[in-house]
Amino acid sequence: MKWVIAELIKIFVCEDDPKQLEQIVSYVKNYLLIENLDMELVLATEDPHEVLKYLEKNKVDRALYLLDINLNADINGIELADKLKERDFNGKFVFVTSHSEMVFLTFKYKLEALDYILKDDSKGLQKRVIEVINACNDLFNRSGVDNEVYYQVKTGNHVRSIRVRDILFFESSVVPHKVIVHLLDGQFEFYSTVKELEFENDAFFRCHKSYVVNVNNIKSIDRHTREITMVNGEKIISSVLACRKLVKMVQE
């Protein structure tokens, strides 16, 4: 039998200014040396295509990418990240950017970046590099022991994972084939039907023609009015038959 040792987390740095590249690399190297983390710096380059080439030739399991936005090449850091994401879905991205190139929403919602580092603030640069290395390390090590249950929603080409314990209930929209999922901190719509959702998780229960409720997030049930109150105070209605079943389920 062979022992499987978790591979080191690979760090990539891509920055077109040699001076700044050198600076970042030295911060990374020094920190790794001191802290002895399960990480290694595998590539530091001025050319974005080298990063892509590396990924073509080698299998990358867990990686942290520190990317500059303006790369002085045919692609910029955002496009590079887009391409890298296709090959390395789990990769964590951190953008090194000047204030004027800052695109906050793109980082957060389109690229799902881990963080960004403002390079205008040259004094805080080292501190920030260390912070993102730690954050990335925590994230990868935590995901190993994460036994949180997720429900995956497909929207367009994207798959979105939501924690089951954040889900309150699903509601069918007035428009056919659209479902609204109500979460602890908000709600969003996607294309599906409540009929299909019922069987996606044991905690989901079809309590009404147009509702599937997460049994674990019910605060109370009024048996006379058949009103279900969720943990956040939101109320939905239940059918007669389902209400009886639900009361039993919750009591167990």
Next chain:
Amino acid sequence: MVSILICQSICFLVDIRVILNDFKYKKADWFILFVLFPALLLLYQYAQSLAIVGYQVMFLLYILLITRDIKVSIVIEAISFTLNTIADHFADILTRNFNSNTFYILFFILINCLFVLVMYFLLKRMRSIGPSKKLLVSNLETIVSLISITIITLMIIMTEIIKDNPFDNVVYNVIIMFLIAIMLLAASYYKMMRLKRTFIIRSKDQRIKNDNRYIYEMEKHYAELRKFRHDYQNILLSMDEYIETDDFEGLKKYYNTSIKPISSQLNHQKYGLEDLSRVGNKELKSILFNKLYSAQMSGIEVSFECKKLITDFYVDSLDLVIALGIILDNAIEETKQQTDGFIQAGIFSDDSEITIIVQNSIRDNEVPVWKMRVKGFSTKGNNRGVGLSNLSEIIDRNHALTLETMKKNRIFLQKITIEMGDSRID
């Protein structure tokens, strides 16, 4: 005869609900059961003419109970009554030879259903082109409706009931009623069209105004850039001087006193709205610029991101503009109350969808998202939160649109996703 009366009343009820486009149970429905039916039966025992007048007064009361608006009620009453009477006359003419109530009821329901269907689709079309979903009724329309009701009622009483329903009169009357109905329809269609036109003209005016302001801002921006270029050249020249003379100390001092402040100044003067040039849809660009710029002017930190040129937004621009307007207005209203509020907006696209995100900082409050979306909710008192429920309506009438609302870590986020591909069918 009682069955006919009840059948007519129920059809009348259906007509009213279709026109109101509201099929939910209402407390006012008890009125029909406990007041309207008994009263009608009683009046009918007394005299048919009285029953007809009573029939209308009762239903007018019923509509009034639902809408709480006398003008709207009169117009709806007129439309339903005209339809109802025409259906009644047609059914009467067609089944007179059989002399059977069952046949009459059958035909009456059939004809009424036909009218209701036509009505339903016509209204649906009107609602979809109309800028506002509320029924707006002018005084003139109310008067015309009142006159039509009176004429039709008098016609029925004078030429039918008093003369014991001669066949010829029934035929004449249905023709006259038909003409009245067509006249009313034509008038309301014309009004609808005119409303639509004024709405389009008004939004075009607004757009031109916004475009002009956009151009003006661009020019101002450009002038500042030119000035900056000038300063930049000067800086380079003076640096050249320090280097030529190997005055490193002087250069250091010059950098710290003259160049560094400019750099930090540049960061603060981030314009934030340059990416608007990549929004290829004029209406959308206009609303985004209009709202975000006014937010910027009132001291809110604003940014807008769009890295790819997007020209086709796949859904009705007008709907998208209204939806965005509501979202941005809410964001501005909230951030205005804060000392260092910010609004971040962005549009992203890939092969399958376009995403429009607006997020803003919020003050500390414990109100959950679902409460904010309830009609009429607002942290600022009554009747100001109509926006969010209007927003849901717009999203619901476009199959390709989905909406996300999140509130997390003192940030409020609204995201509209446009699914590409299957949208133009609506």
